[in-house]
Amino acid sequence: MSQHAVALERRIAADLSHHDTARRAAVLRQYGGHALSFCTMQPGMSYFEVPGVGYIAFAKYWGMRFALGEPVCPPHLRDAMLTAFVDRYPDAVFVQVGKGVVDHLHARHGYYGTQFGSESRLDLATFSLRGARKQVIRTAINAARADGIEIREGGFDHDVRRISDAWIRTRRCKNNEIRFLIRPMIVDYREGTRYFYAYRDEEAVGFVFFDPLYRDGRLVGYVPNISRSSANFRQGLWYALMAYAIARFQEEGVPCVDLGLTPLMLSDGIEPQESRLLRATLSVIRERMDFLYNFKGLEFAKSRFQGQVEKTYCCHRNALPALAMTAMFRLTRII
Template sequence: MSDQTLALGRTTGLESTAFTFSERVGYLKRFGAHSQSFSTLQPGMQYFDVPGKGYLAYMRKWGATIVLSDPVCAPENFGELLERFQERFHNAAYVQVSKPVVDYLHARFGLYGTQFGSESRIDLGKWSLRGKKKQILRTALNQAEKNGITVQERFSDDHTREISEAWIRTRKCKSNEIRFLIRPMEMDYRENERHFYAYQNGKAVGFIYFDPIYRNNEIISYVPNISRANADFKQGIFYTLMAHAMAAFKAEGIPYLDLGLIPLSLDATTEHQESRLLKQTLHGLYNRGSFIYNFKGLEFTKSRFRGDNFKTYCCHKRRIPALEFLAMFKLTQLL
């Protein structure tokens, strides 16, 4: 059966080899080592399934096909999945992918691989709040304690929607929560999510949802994909929630904590496969695009944890993938 027939089978009722949901979750738990692997199961995603190997998750908008994250498969099978997907979607773009994916797509198909941002990983075995560079975290914890803030892990929602809607009204984009690059708060699949809530006088004033990151059917890390705080507590709640959650994960023997995407946090040097023009454009957006999103504020906040940073990329066919970026911003609901 061809890949085209497989794709059509989802919409026409033809017999296909598309994974069942439980099969896809099985691949996630074996190979979901990317910080956004869990987000590939968000509502609205389409899938390109290769039996016995894994899958890619993507969305389409205005004729553009945009893949999120690395393929959910063993790294040695990246090439096979990418090869098959490119046969089906010749003009596909890829966002938040790792260097091995970039190297394959550049060498095999001539795609640009331009840095899109950074990610950060913390070794919880070495984690502590000690040191001069962690002072802002300790200050936040002390202020929270003075204000009577406590943190608890909860498995049911507690004023979640109320806090979230109030938080969104304080953002640059006030009409919607961001999707695609950040999975939506409400998902049908929520296995192994962790929810930590901050309370004051018995009322929830902030929360963080952590998503699991897997390798070989074990959770190796968590990533804080959803965070909200009461508008009255603009400073400190995130740091306080993170510190409590990290202490809990460390006590459980979880090796790492990932901080997720830091968009447009770019290295000054340009690699050979990058589009110099696109990178200059992204640098400009970082410096002058605060009316769209608080890029600098997010980078500062995540930098306080002093994790090990690494690059994440987007892959694209043209030097300036204008349609693809507009489509992506529409999918994220920033436009």
């Protein structure tokens, strides 16, 4: 066990059921730079906490534990946090983590690290709406303007439930909001969140909620976590809302926008630590089970912004974790 891991073991609280939201929020504001960091504050999560260092958020389902994103802690203590967590929960599954986490879990603990999707990040210092591939965004902005849409930032409005419920009924995952990988729309902890609304005749017809990203105690960006539009409004309003918000962030000097996970957007090559069985299964789900979730539509929409794409992974013990994958899809309410 490394020196860092030994030091962390000495600091782990004996009663992991005792949590301090304010303490976690302070850690989040210091080290919450992952696209899912803010989602770790959603209701129903459990926490593996090291007082004074950080935490790993996880959900329990069907007797299994699913760690959400990467540890929220100082970067140099990440591997020690992972080792301490795996020592306590040796069969945990890690969802939406980067290559650094994969390499540690594979080399140290024998985990598979299989690509689960991709993330895309926009450098706002250089971002613009020029270029052929961004024509769809420019067209959406013009269409919204022609339809009398006004976009503006505001506070949290509980009336968004009306739009959301109508929107969900049009989705392939009907009746329930997706959870875990996406935080609930209405949560108790909202510090630093931003809300952009589209209005027509002063009636809200769509919105995008952004969660903050932090590094070294500084705000470094936002991630769009919740987006909805009226079922009566044609497609494209999301582009107009995103473009408006990005322009506002650029004016404020915000460094980046992370577009978050595009599930099952997979590269062609297979890395040595990946499970070929799981990769083949995920490819089949993407190609033949689009009725579960609009995988290709989301990939197309996010790709229009031409961000810097990075792979994201799921770390698991078994070559074909069929039960764990089924449990995760149930946990997220995709099935």
